[in-house]
Amino acid sequence: MESFFEIWKNLSWKKIDSSINKKTEKDVQKAIFSGRPNFEDMLALLSPIALKYxxxxxxxSREITKKKFGNNIQIFLPMYVSNFCTNDCSYCGFSSKNKIRxxxxxxxxxxxxxxxxxxxxxxxxxxxxxxxxxxVGIExxxxxxxxxKKYFSMILFEVQPLSVKEYSVLQKNGLDGILLYQETYNYTDYNKHHIKGKKKDFFWRISAPERIGQSNISKIGLxxxxxxxKYWRVDYYFLYLHIMYLRxxxxxxxxxxxxxxxxPFFYSKNKKKFLGISDLELIQVICSFRILFPEIEINLSTRESKKFRNFMIPVCINNISVNSKTYPGGYTKKKKELEQFSIQDNRNINQIMKYLQSKDLQIVFKDWDSHFGR
Incomplete structure (x- = not known):
């Protein structure tokens, strides 16, 4: 089976963009009500005309989520262990060029x-x-x-891409899952925002999920x-293709x-909104992925506002972070100047629990134990 990089390399960004924008209302209707949506349906669901629906x-999305997951919602917290970074990325507070402690x-x-x-x-x-x-390497x-692992039943990592051998060692010692985002599948934009460092290697990053799969790690987050x-619709279509390939x-x-x-992050010069996707468009995207992937878990972090999360959680969200601290030692110290980015939903766990209970959602603190998975 060829690598996903080979598939990515042979696809035309312009043709996919054109296909998305040519989709009609009839195409969207078919995609929504089809019993078995396919590649063409995903193009339709991501299209501008789909916003009308x-x-x-x-x-x-609500119906699918209710059927597959019931009223359950899982809570997790990110623990930042280091803000040392050798990469220079335009959007990140940890970027090597930033003069932070x-x-x-x-x-x-x-x-x-x-x-x-x-x-x-x-x-x-x-x-x-x-x-x-x-x-912060393998040791x-x-x-x-x-x-x-003395304190938690599920351990996930969001760190630099590693080799198959390194992933395998982590898996054998107790790691359950890896979250690794491609950031963008657009090669030109990827190079524009990743100026130097190992992260500039597009191939190493796009091939990382396959290395994770080869290491027998239980969960892969993309x-x-x-x-x-600006071509976010095509970007999300490539994400869809990547998940299909990996599955x-x-x-x-x-x-x-x-x-x-x-x-924005603490030292960010631009505190205004970044180029990208509106709330309504993001709702369109998330719901599209739920329709195409009924059984896959969908995460929503504190990057999003209280209002947005309150709306989306009962619709199709499975996992949420709560009162996240995006800097090393965030739960025991107050050093906001060390943060990676600013969070938008600052509610604490009790406040989130109160909201979830008001929506008749069942909070699941533990739904997996590493000992049962090995």
């Missing part, structure tokens, strides 16, 4: 963060780090897993960062999808 998209958590500090997060009732943890192999990650390319090749893995939008 947003109420139907929402209704269909750098910090990585030592063993005692990781333990302290874990205890604090665990005291909030959290069972699922996402460990996040800037990309710096010298300071650091192994030590982190050793500490974290997504793009809306705001990097066929690594059918034993579980998958999740995230839909982050660029947010």
């Amino acid at each position: 947003i109420k139907f998209l929402i209704k269909k 750098r910090k990585f958590l030592d063993t005692k500090e990781i333990e302290k963060e874990c205890k604090k997060i665990k005291s909030l009732g959290i069972k699922n943890i996402l460990v996040v780090s800037g990309e710096n192999n010298r300071i 650091y990650f192994l030590n982190t897993i050793k500490i974290v 997504g793009i960062l809306s705001g990097l390319s 066929k090749k690594f059918w034993k893995c579980e998958y999740s999808i995230s839909f982050p939008r660029i947010r």
Whole structure:
């Protein structure tokens, strides 16, 4: 089976963009009400004309989610362990060019963060780090897993792309899943925003999910960062193709999808809205993915506003983060100047729980235990 990079390389961005924009209302209607939606249906659901059917998209997504997942919603927290980074990326607070104080958590500090997060009732943890192999490489990650697995039943990582061998070692030591976003599938825009560092290697990143699959890690989380390319509809179509490819090749893995939008960081000179996707368009995208992937988990982070999350959570969301701190030591220290980006929904766990209960949603703090998965 050829790699996804080979598939990506042989597809025309312009032709896909043209196909999306040529879709008609009849195409959209077929896509929404089709029992088995296909590639052409996804093009239709992502089309501009599909916005006219947003109420139907929402209704269909709600019905699918209710049928597949009931009223359950899972809560997780990200734990940032380092903001050291060798990459220069235009949109990130951790970028090497930014004159910020750098910090990585030592063993005692990781333990302290874990205890604090665990005291909030959290069972699922996402460990996040800037990309710096010298300071936060495989040995650091192994030590982190050793500490974290004493406190949490599911351990996910969002770190630099690794080799198959490195992923395999992490899996054997207790890692359950990896979240890794391509950021954008548009090669020109990717190079524009990733100026230097290992992350500039487009091929290494786009092939990483396959290396994760080869390592027998249980869960793979994908997504793009809306705001990097103005051709976001095509970007999301490539994300759809990528998931389809991975599910066929690594059918034993579980998958999740995230839909982050660029947010300003503490030292950002531009505090205004970034180029990208409107709230209504993002609703269209998320609902489209739910219709095409009824059983895949959809994540919604605190990058989004309270208003947006309140609307979308009962529609088709499975996992949410709560009161996230996007800097190392965020739950035990207050050092906002270390943050990666600004969050939009600042509600604490009790406030979120109160909202979820008002919507008759069942909060699931633990739905997986590593011991049962190995």
